[in-house]
Every structure is written in structure tokens, then in C-alpha cells.
Amino acid sequence: MKEGSLEAPMRHPIAWDDDSFYDETALDTELRRVFDICHGCRRCFNLCSSFPRLFDLVDESPNESVEDLTAADLKAVVDDCTLCDMCFMVKCPYVPPHAFDLDFPHLMLRYRAVEHRKGLTSFADRELAKTDRNGKLATLASGLANFATKEASPARGVMQATLGIDKRAHLPAYADVPLANKQALVPPPNPDGPAFGRKVALYATCFANFNDQTPGEAAIKVLAHNGVEVRIEYPKCCGMPRFENGDLAAVASAAERVAAHFEPLIDAGYAVVPLTTSCALMLKFEWPLLQPDHAAIARLSANTFDVSQYIVMLAKETGLMPIVEWDAKIGVHFACHARAQNMGPKALEMLRLIPGAKPALTDRCSGHGGKWGIFAQHFDTAVKVGRPAARQLAKDMPDVMVSECPLAGPHLKQVLELSGNAAPERIGHPIEVMARAYGL
Ligand code: SF4
Numbered sequence: 001m002k003e004g005s006l007e008a009p010m011r012h013p014i015a016w017d018d019d020s021f022y023d024e025t026a027l028d029t030e031l032r033r034v035f036d037i038c039h040g041c042r043r044c045f046n047l048c049s050s051f052p053r054l055f056d057l058v059d060e061s062p063n064e065s066v067e068d069l070t071a072a073d074l075k076a077v078v079d080d081c082t083l084c085d086m087c088f089m090v091k092c093p094y095v096p097p098h099a100f101d102l103d104f105p106h107l108m109l110r111y112r113a114v115e116h117r118k119g120l121t122s123f124a125d126r127e128l129a130k131t132d133r134n135g136k137l138a139t140l141a142s143g144l145a146n147f148a149t150k151e152a153s154p155a156r157g158v159m160q161a162t163l164g165i166d167k168r169a170h171l172p173a174y175a176d177v178p179l180a181n182k183q184a185l186v187p188p189p190n191p192d193g194p195a196f197g198r199k200v201a202l203y204a205t206c207f208a209n210f211n212d213q214t215p216g217e218a219a220i221k222v223l224a225h226n227g228v229e230v231r232i233e234y235p236k237c238c239g240m241p242r243f244e245n246g247d248l249a250a251v252a253s254a255a256e257r258v259a260a261h262f263e264p265l266i267d268a269g270y271a272v273v274p275l276t277t278s279c280a281l282m283l284k285f286e287w288p289l290l291q292p293d294h295a296a297i298a299r300l301s302a303n304t305f306d307v308s309q310y311i312v313m314l315a316k317e318t319g320l321m322p323i324v325e326w327d328a329k330i331g332v333h334f335a336c337h338a339r340a341q342n343m344g345p346k347a348l349e350m351l352r353l354i355p356g357a358k359p360a361l362t363d364r365c366s367g368h369g370g371k372w373g374i375f376a377q378h379f380d381t382a383v384k385v386g387r388p389a390a391r392q393l394a395k396d397m398p399d400v401m402v403s404e405c406p407l408a409g410p411h412l413k414q415v416l417e418l419s420g421n422a423a424p425e426r427i428g429h430p431i432e433v434m435a436r437a438y439g440l
């Protein structure tokens with residue numbers, strides 16, 4: 001329950017297939033209504049750069065009023081939003097069913113949907129969102145792709161000039177074989193594992209399929225060691241990068257296809273575990289809002305678990321294989337899209353299962369925001385927003401640092417480096433620490 005409301009917060013379905021959703025006059029009115037409430041409230045002043053931008057624009061306007069803001073001002077506020085969801089999840093007392101009916105991130109999303117329909121999504125945003133095509137091509141020539149995308153590569157200057165991707169921004173490397181093609185390497189379930197008989201369909205997600213496979217490999221080992229039968233599935237990208245672009249029709253269609261793929265697996269008793277936390281958020285919460293009457297999507301949502309959430313659930317329901325004591329300080333970044341799943345800090349809970357381990361939580365945004373933070377017009381802001389998170393994560397000089405978000409981890413590492421602080425070799429996923437604790 002939230003302050004100012006007597007009922008639990010909820011979200012409205014996203015009316016992407018209704019023409020009134022794209023009515024620009026109505027959108028302008030709604031933006032000014034919401035921005036005026038925010039101007040009077042200002043609780044979100046330190047969450048991101050959207051709110052400071054809004055408050056500065058209002059304060060510097062002739063009458064210190066939202067009515068004075070120009071269309072370009074409104075766009076600047078929207079452009080600074082990474083859709084992290086934190087204002088809705090952790091700050092705003094005016095979310096539905098409160099009479100103010102305020103859902104700031106979904107209003108930003110509506111603006112982007114209008115821009116997308118008008119053909120205003122940038123070329124780079126459109127091309128980067130084609131993760132399946134990009135992943136298939138890049139894994140075929142991963143050596144070349146990884147050479148070209150390294151920060152020191154001369155190609156980065158060209159990418160900055162043509163695509164607007166900041167040449168300083170860390171870009172993820174590509175694997176040479178997609179994770180979904182490695183089913184043969186999945187070990188059989190340990191018959192002595194306490195969770196023997198449980199079944200998991202690991203949704204590889206584009207990032208874990210084509211880019212960083214370490215969390216997926218760790219999850220497979222931890223699950224199989226505990227007796228879980230694992231299969232790797234990759235029907236298609238969940239569409240999160242297209243969601244960021246406001247291409248909601250494409251996301252709704254991806255949702256239908258992925259839900260149809262998982263339906264028989266759910267029938268056969270598999271839990272669906274996405275390897276990327278933002279994708280788990282899509283399956284659990286955003287897809288049912290895009291397709292509120294779709295039974296298979298609702299069923300997929302109810303049967304989807306974040307990786308850390310699934311391990312914590314196993315610990316409670318079946319118990320886990322014993323873990324040897326490990327006296328390790330672990331800095332745990334609680335990624336926004338894990339927080340937005342409204343399940344509590346499951347990575348922290350999972351790492352507390354390691355006897356002797358001392359995990360400490362950092363719950364500030366990394367500032368990366370999907371592909372948002374790699375663009376030249378955002379990179380410095382992404383670093384600025386990420387600095388408090390990186391400082392807090394590194395504060396007690398932990399032995400290991402982790403983040404549930406595969407983009408936030410490398411970004412926080414880069415923020416530490418750019419701020420002149422010691423950075424670890426890797427800020428990986430918490431499941432990697434579990435695999436290490438098991439000696440797997
Ligand atoms: S969703 Fe995140 S980035 Fe966007 S306005 Fe809210 S807190 Fe800021």
C-alpha cells in the first residue's frame with residue numbers, strides 16, 4: 001500500500017492498439033497534468049536526470065509554471081527517462097488507484113510510442129533493437145564484431161559519427177555460439193539433489209544467448225547440481241529494446257510468439273526462468289499490460305521466475321545441496337528491473353544462503369538504462385547517475401561485486417574506472433557467486 005492511497009498500487013493496461021493513445025493533443029494535456037503534480041511534489045529529484053531536468057525547466061520558465069514549457073522541453077524530459085520504473089515503484093504515492101492516476105514511466109512510454117508511430121525513432125535505436133538479427137550475424141563473425149566494438153578500436157570513432165554510440169561506452173562482446181545451441185552441454189539433473197523432479201526452461205534472452213553466457217552457464221550448473229532438469233529455450237527476443245523505442249505493436253507480437261512457445265512446456269511442468277532481469281520484468285508485468293486478454297501470456301506471466309527468485313524458492317520449498325562456508329563480502333547491486341518485479345531483493349536473499357557470506361545491498365540505479373546509456377548524448381549522464389551506485393557498491397571493499405542486470409554490471413565497473421576507483425575484473429550476476437560457492 002502507498003501513502004495517499006488506501007489500496008495496493010496497480011497499473012492500467014497499455015492501450016497501444018487504440019488510436020486515442022496516439023492523440024498528440026491529449027498526450028500534451030496529460031504530460032502537463034502529470035508534470036504539474038511532480039513539480040508540486042519533487043520527491044523524485046534524485047532518481048534520474050528526467051526529474052531534475054523537469055524541475056529546472058519549470059523553475060527557469062517565465063512564470064515558474066508547467067504551462068510555460070515548450071514542446072521541446074517536454075521532449076527533453078522524456079528523452080532523459082531510461083524507463084527504469086523506480087519513480088513508479090518506490091517513490092510515487094499517486095499511482096493508480098489514487099485519484100491522481102499517475103504512472104510516470106508509462107506516460108514516457110506513450111510519448112515514445114507516438115514518436116515511433118510518426119517515424120521519429122532514430123536509425124540507431126531501430127537497428128540496435130533488432131537483437132536477434134544482430135546476434136545471429138555477430139555470433140557468425142564474433143572475432144571481427146568484438147574487435148570492432150572494443151573501446152580502443154578505430155571503428156568506434158566511425159560508430160560514434162554514424163550511429164551516435166559514444167566511443168567511450170563499454171559494449172558487450174558476442175559469443176561465438178548461441179547459448180541455445182549448447183543444450184548438449186547441460187548436465188543431467190543430480191538424482192541426489194533436493195529439487196530432483198523440478199523442471200526449468202531457461203529462457204536464454206537475447207543478451208544471455210548471444211552475448212554474456214556466464215550467468216546462463218552458472219545457472220545451469222547450480223540448478224542441475226540441486227536436481228533440477230534444465231533445458232535452454234530461445235524462441236525470440238522479448239522485445240525490451242523495442243519497448244524502449246515505443247514500438248509496442250512489435251513487443252505485443254513478440255509476446256504472443258514467446259508465450260505460444262512456452263505454453264506446452266508449462267503444460268509439461270516447466271517453470272520459465274529468464275536469464276536477464278529486464279526480460280523477466282517484461283514477461284511478468286509488461287506483456288500482460290500490453291495483451292490483457294491473452295490467456296497464454298497471463299499463464300506465462302504466472303509461471304515466470306527471476307533466477308535468484310527461483311533459487312530462493314527452491315531453498316524454501318525443497319532445500320538446497322549444502323554449500324561450504326565462504327567468508328566473503330559481496331556487494332550486491334539491486335537492479336531497477338529486479339526491483340520493479342516487486343519480489344524483494346532476491347539476489348541478496350539468495351547470497352545469504354551461502355554460510356559465512358556477507359552480502360550488502362546497493363539499491364540505486366546504475367544509470368545505464370538498456371541501450372540508452374551508450375549514446376553520446378546520454379553517456380556522461382549515465383556515468384553521473386551511476387556514480388552513487390558504484391560508490392555504494394564498492395564502499396566496504398567487497399571481495400566480489402555483482403548485479404542482476406547484465407548491462408548495469410559492466411557499466412558500474414566502467415563508472416568505477418572512470419572515477420579513478422579500483423574496479424574488479426568483472427561485475428557479473430549473483431548466480432555466478434552461487435556456482436562459485438558450490439565449487440562448480
Ligand atoms: S522511470 Fe526511471 S528514469 Fe524514468 S522518470 Fe522514472 S525514475 Fe526517472
Ligand code: SF4
Nearest residue numbers: 038041042043044092
Ligand atoms: S512521480 Fe510521483 S513521487 Fe515522483 S515527483 Fe512525480 S508525483 Fe512526486
